[in-house]
Amino acid sequence: MPGLGGFVAGDIGTGHDRVAARLTAEKGYPDLMGLLRDTLQYIQENPEKFQQALSVHVRLSVAALALAILIFLPMGVLASRNTRVGPSLLNAVAAIRVIPSLAVLFLLYPYLGEIRRLIPFLQPTFALALLALTALAGPPLVVNTDAGLRNVDAAVLENARGLGMSPTQVFFKVQFPLALPVVIAGIRTAAVEVVASATLASFIGVGGLGTFITSGVTLLDNKLLLVGAIPVTLLALLAETLLGAVERFVAPPAA
């Protein structure tokens, strides 16, 4: 990157925007379209690098979401059904919510060895990022599952029993299907958060689209930054749209 070194040292602390503006002028970016063209060109010139990052990002996000659904959905079911454990579980989840994912990453970083022993089949840094993202996805899943299940009309549930359904049948045939739109809304929120936060995984060297963002920031290269940022945004929008469609699909039809 010739021509950058000269002002990086002096200006890095004064805000990325100003630097970016100067960079734009100096390197002759005429407009936003030019910047976007360069971004696209970078992707075209480094297809393997880009695909590798995209693949890591998607795998990390999907794995974290799946793991979170496995863990936290049953937890939400438990919270909705158990009046003693329920409230404290919800409080605990609310507490988790305030811990930043980045903090989880750095706090657990020294324990990579232990993580390697616990989860030997995954790369330890990947496993660590996975844990942090799974925890991040937890709160919306627990909260929505609990709320969705508890908001099903009690009269409908009693009626289901009155018709002769066993408690299991009442849950799987009536209560859960009726709560499903709210549960899916929780998954949607979690998915968007996970996709966006998976960028942080690059801080501990896992890779993913965050790598471009981190490099872009460090190198003051807006094009590189966008190589990461635009696909992350598109992925988040995609997750939002797809799950929104699923949500509408499972909602009982109105008049």
Place this chain on the structure above:
Amino acid sequence: MLLGPSGCGKTTLLKLVNRLYEPTRGRITVDGTDIHALPAPALRRRIGYVIQQSGLFPHMRISENIGIVPTLLKWDKARIATRVDELLDLVGLPPADYRRRYPAQLSGGEQQRVGLARALAADPSTLLMDEPFGAVDAITRTRLQDELRQIHTRFRQTVLFVTHDIEEAVRLADEIVVMREGRVVQFATPMRIVMEPVDSFVANLVGANDVLRRLSLVSVSEVLTPLAGPVGPVEPRLQRAARLRDALGALLESGADRVVVIDDDARPLGTVDLGVIQRAGTRSGAGWPAEPAVGFSGQQGSV
């Protein structure tokens, strides 16, 4: 028919029968067997259950809603499909139009019909109905009551019906249980309840002082004067199932001296004049049997 003001325990009594509530003591039998002889879900599959606002499951199609109990009883698919269509026909909803719809796409009255069809699905000998027509408009309610009466005449289930509407009770019941604060205060035919309320509470509840209500309990065929001589062509006619209240209305409207009671083939059976109505309307109520058959015809121990 369980009748009483809000909070008197009608619904509680009903839910004790299908074990949505468990009794603290005492014994309940349905068709002679103790309700605790079976697991609760198995018991409930043998008892039809209809609640206010139908209680249909919004995420299931009409056919699935009606087929719930047969599905729980593990009938095969073809048999369920046939049964669903049969029931939709029975409650007056064309199967081709309705089977694939969702409850939200139906009017309140239609939903209530589906609720009834669902309760009848596995042909239960006992039906529990908890204010099933409480949330529909008056016209639809009357129509649904008539249909229920027809269905009951045909299948003769024992129906335990909760209502706070005296008109509905009088219209449908063979016998009425009047409840107050968790106790049964009177258990008798609608006629007796209205004519001989045990106390002022029952009298007020059923409007025993309302002469028109009393007249609506007596059918014209019970008090008619046998025919003597020919009847004029312009004299008002009434079917023999009509009530004295209808006769009074016909008299007032036509200005005639008497109404002619006719049978199903329009043959005159006798006449009712103002004197007859007047005698029936007086509280002492002389001149008709104490326990006439009113309400459901072909009753079978329906309360």
